[in-house]
Amino acid sequence: MGNTTHPLLVVGVGIGAPDIPAQAADGVKNATVLAAGKRILAAFAGHPAEKISLRAPLAPILDTLAERRATGGRVMVLADGDPLFFGIGRALLSRFAPGTLHFVPNVTAVAAMAARLARPWQDIPAVSLHGRSDYMALYQALMRAGQAAVYTDAVNTPPVLARAVLHRGGDAFALHVFENLGLADENHTTLTLPVAANLPDDAFSPLNLVFLERVRPPEAPLTLGLPDAALSRDDTVFTKLQARAAALALLGVRRTDVVWDLGAGTGSVALEASLLCPAGRVFAVEKHPGRFEHLRRNIQKTGALTVTPILAALPGALESLPDPDRIFIGGGLSQTPDILNAAAKRLKPNGRLVVAATLLATLERARAFFAGHAWTYRTTHIQTSTETPLGSHHRLTPDNPVFLVVGERECGERASPPPHTPPPPGGHCPPGPPNGIACGKAAGDADGGRK
Numbered sequence: 001m002g003n004t005t006h007p008l009l010v011v012g013v014g015i016g017a018p019d020i021p022a023q024a025a026d027g028v029k030n031a032t033v034l035a036a037g038k039r040i041l042a043a044f045a046g047h048p049a050e051k052i053s054l055r056a057p058l059a060p061i062l063d064t065l066a067e068r069r070a071t072g073g074r075v076m077v078l079a080d081g082d083p084l085f086f087g088i089g090r091a092l093l094s095r096f097a098p099g100t101l102h103f104v105p106n107v108t109a110v111a112a113m114a115a116r117l118a119r120p121w122q123d124i125p126a127v128s129l130h131g132r133s134d135y136m137a138l139y140q141a142l143m144r145a146g147q148a149a150v151y152t153d154a155v156n157t158p159p160v161l162a163r164a165v166l167h168r169g170g171d172a173f174a175l176h177v178f179e180n181l182g183l184a185d186e187n188h189t190t191l192t193l194p195v196a197a198n199l200p201d202d203a204f205s206p207l208n209l210v211f212l213e214r215v216r217p218p219e220a221p222l223t224l225g226l227p228d229a230a231l232s233r234d235d236t237v238f239t240k241l242q243a244r245a246a247a248l249a250l251l252g253v254r255r256t257d258v259v260w261d262l263g264a265g266t267g268s269v270a271l272e273a274s275l276l277c278p279a280g281r282v283f284a285v286e287k288h289p290g291r292f293e294h295l296r297r298n299i300q301k302t303g304a305l306t307v308t309p310i311l312a313a314l315p316g317a318l319e320s321l322p323d324p325d326r327i328f329i330g331g332g333l334s335q336t337p338d339i340l341n342a343a344a345k346r347l348k349p350n351g352r353l354v355v356a357a358t359l360l361a362t363l364e365r366a367r368a369f370f371a372g373h374a375w376t377y378r379t380t381h382i383q384t385s386t387e388t389p390l391g392s393h394h395r396l397t398p399d400n401p402v403f404l405v406v407g408e409r410e411c412g413e414r415a416s417p418p419p420h421t422p423p424p425p426g427g428h429c430p431p432g433p434p435n436g437i438a439c440g441k442a443a444g445d446a447d448g449g450r451k
Helices: 022-030 039-042 060-068 089-095 109-117 136-145 157-171 193-197 242-250 268-278 289-302 314-322 338-344 360-372
Strands: 008-013 034-035 051-052 073-077 101-104 126-128 148-153 173-179 185-190 206-213 259-261 281-286 305-313 326-329 352-359 374-382 383-392 393-398 402-408
Touching: 008 022, 008 089, 008 157, 008 360, 022 101, 039 051, 039 073, 051 060, 051 383, 060 073, 060 089, 060 374, 089 338, 109 148, 109 173, 126 326, 136 148, 136 157, 136 206, 157 173, 157 206, 157 289, 173 193, 185 193, 242 268, 242 326, 242 352, 242 374, 242 402, 259 268, 259 338, 268 281, 268 289, 268 305, 268 326, 268 352, 281 289, 326 338, 338 352, 338 360, 352 360, 360 374, 360 402
Parallel strands: 008 073, 008 101, 034 051, 034 073, 126 148, 259 281, 259 326, 281 305, 326 352
Antiparallel strands: 148 206, 173 185, 173 206, 352 402, 374 402, 383 393
16 A cells, blocks of 8 residues: 655744644654754753754755655744744645645744733734845835834844834834843843944844834824925925826825836925835935935825835936836936936836926927837826915915826726826827837936935
8 A cells, every 4th residue: 555645734833942732643643754943952852753943944854755745754844933824834834735834823923022011912013024124014004003013134134124214204103122032031121213223234133033123103193184384395396186086096106006106306206106006116306315215204204105205316316226116206307308218118018107297398208209119108297286375365376387298008907097188199009119118118317406
C-alpha cells in the first residue's frame, strides 16, 4: 500500500513563549517534521522531529514540506500569533490546496496589545512593514482611522517609523512600543513622535509591536470644498474652491486610483483628491521651494497623509512615479510645453487628464495636443463671482475665469462613463497613434505651482 498523506497542520503559538493550543497538542507530539522560525524551533530543541527553519526564500522550503508530506510525513508548521493574521498562512495557501491544510488559531500580538491598552480592537487597522520600504499602507490606515498597529522589522524600527510619520503628518500622533509581549521582560513605552524620532534605531527589543494613534485632531479638517482660507499660502496663485470642485468632478477620481497633481503649488487639488482615493495615492509635484513648504504644511494641517509631496522640476520628476490613472495640471504649459507630452506617455488606458488654463495660449495648446493625438476631450469655462462688501452694501466681485480641458483615453473597456462629448472626426484610438500616445499612453503636464 502507498503512503498515507496527512493534513499539513498549521498552528499558531501565540505571543511570547510558544503556547500550543490543546486541540493541537497531539499533532505536535506525533509530528515527524516541525517547520518554524529559529526562535520557535529553539523551544522545541528536544523534540525528535526533523526541524526545518522557515526563512527567505520560502518557495524551496515549501517544496520540501510538500515532499515530506507526500512520503507520509506528519508535517507541522508553527507560527507566531495566528498564522492567518499577517503570518505564513497566506504563503501556505498559495502553495497548497486549502483542503490539505488544517489551521489552529491563537492570540495575535495586536489582540494582546489591545488588551494591555483596554481598547476594542475590531476597528484598529493592522499594517505589516516586514521587508517593506513603502509606508503608504500605514499612511492610508492613519488617514482613515487615526490609528494603526504596525508589525516592524530590523529596518523599520519604532524610531524609523516615528521619523517617517513626523515628517509626513507632523507631531499629532503618539507612538506606543510593546516589547517582548508575553515574556517576562515585557515592556510598554509611550512616546511623542519628536522624542521617538531622536532615539537610535536599535533602541528597542527586536521583538516589538508599534501602535500609532492620533492625539490631536487635524488643524483644518479635510473635506471636499476645503475653504481657501484654511490653506497655508502666501499668494493668490492656487486653484480656488469653485474651480477645484469642477476639476475634481471632471477627473472622476476612484477609490484605488493613482493621481498626479503636477505643479501642485499649495496642494489644494491634491488634498481633496486624497479623500476620493482612500485606497490609492496622490503625488503632488512642485518645483518652487516656498510653495512646496506650504504644500507640506497643508498635508500636516489637514491630515492628508496619502499625498506624497515631491520637490522637483518637471518632467524629470515623473520618471520615478508609478503610472497614474488621473492627472491634474494647474498651468505652466506656456513655460514648459514638453511636460504635457512626457506625462501623456505615462497615463494608464482609460485615464483622464485635466488641464486648468487661465491663458488662452495654454488653452489652445492643450486642445491642440488632445486633437493631435486623437483623444476625446472637451472644454469647460468656469466664471464665478464672490460676494464682497462695498461700503454699507455688498457686490459680486468676479474671479479670474478658468478653462478646464479634460482629455480621456479610450482604449479597451471603459472604467467609467466619459464626462464629455464625442471627439472630433478620427478621435478614437487610431491604429497608428502619433508618438505612441493615443492608445497606450496619455497626457498630462505641469504647472509651476498654480494650486
